Amino acid sequence: MLKNFSNVTQRLRRLSSQELDVSGTFQSFLLDLLDEGKQTLKVARVSVWLFDDLDKPSELINVANTDWSGKTLPEQLPTLQYEDFAAYFTAINSGRSIDANDATTDPRTCEFHDIYLVPHNIKTMLDTVIFKNGIPHGVVCCEGDKIRTWHKDEIAFAEMIADCCSRRLLVKALWQLQSQLTELAFKDPLTGLSNRRFLMDSAKREMSRHARFEHPFSLMMLDIDHFKKINDNYGHETGDLVLKHFAEICVNTLRLEDCMCRLGGEEFVVLLPNTSINSAMIIAERLRNEIEHARIATPAGEISVTSSFGVAQVNTSLPFSHALKAADHAVYQAKAEGRNCVVPV
Known part of the structure; x- marks a missing residue:
């Protein structure tokens, strides 16, 4: 008792x-x-x-x-x-x-x-x-x-x-x-990367933090070159496999503090905290080189890809969409210049 x-x-x-x-x-x-x-x-x-x-x-x-x-x-x-x-x-x-x-x-x-x-x-x-x-x-x-x-x-x-x-x-x-x-709301189910929704939320927080401490803040946008040909020639399953391995190559090359997100399709954005435009160019060039020399194993055999980059420094006094649009234009310029290159804003 x-x-x-x-x-x-x-x-x-x-x-x-x-x-x-x-x-x-x-x-x-x-x-x-x-x-x-x-x-x-x-x-x-x-x-x-x-x-x-x-x-x-x-x-x-x-x-x-x-x-x-x-x-x-x-x-x-x-x-x-x-x-x-x-x-x-x-x-x-x-x-x-x-x-x-x-x-x-x-x-x-x-x-x-x-x-x-x-x-x-x-x-x-x-x-x-x-x-x-x-x-x-x-x-x-x-x-x-x-x-x-x-x-x-x-x-x-x-x-x-x-x-x-x-x-x-x-x-x-x-x-x-x-x-x-x-996770469902903020993760891309195919690559495991953060998605566009997470990107916009994270960018807003980072802009506020960088503005407060007056630290440089950059981003890069990258687009896989001729990705449609991979889907057309090998099928969408192989295309999905390429996207997954492409994301792994990028994450393994980038710094721990960098945040890579999938915008959709074969378009990706990387937030680069505490990074000037010059340092961002170096990071982008290193990543471009890693992607170019990587070989992705698929049931259809090894596939290699390249990617076009646009790099911009974020102006924290303007909306994030301003920097995003500028980087997107730089990607188009990189493709116009022959692809597989890095173009700064």
């Missing part, structure tokens, strides 16, 4: 309301809840196990454990197979808490006798279900080394731990969804 049950639950409520980073491992954002459960219930360990699949679960995966506190997570997370522990899985899927006073004899947990309970000196278990959209998603497992009778307050507290875990798991799922939506 828990003493001062109201105080205990109030502490848990305050703990669960705290902001936390859900971008890391399950262990990192669930451990404080598990530690609270371990201390309050006075058990040997508390762990969280999640189903591999909500629709057709075949195993439970141990994703967080008080035994791992301050330690490196196991390379291979422990699992429980449905076929090996049918009675336990059935109990979990019912949604009801498992209050196994004597885990070695309780029909819901005695399957663990030889392979887990005895080797780890576990005598009692209190397992409460984690729900997701009303469906069992996993379990919080509290294990003790002495047979005990679980009081209703202890069961209620353990169920609160499971509910807190459920809320945090939901927040993590929402964060992952938001990250995916953000």
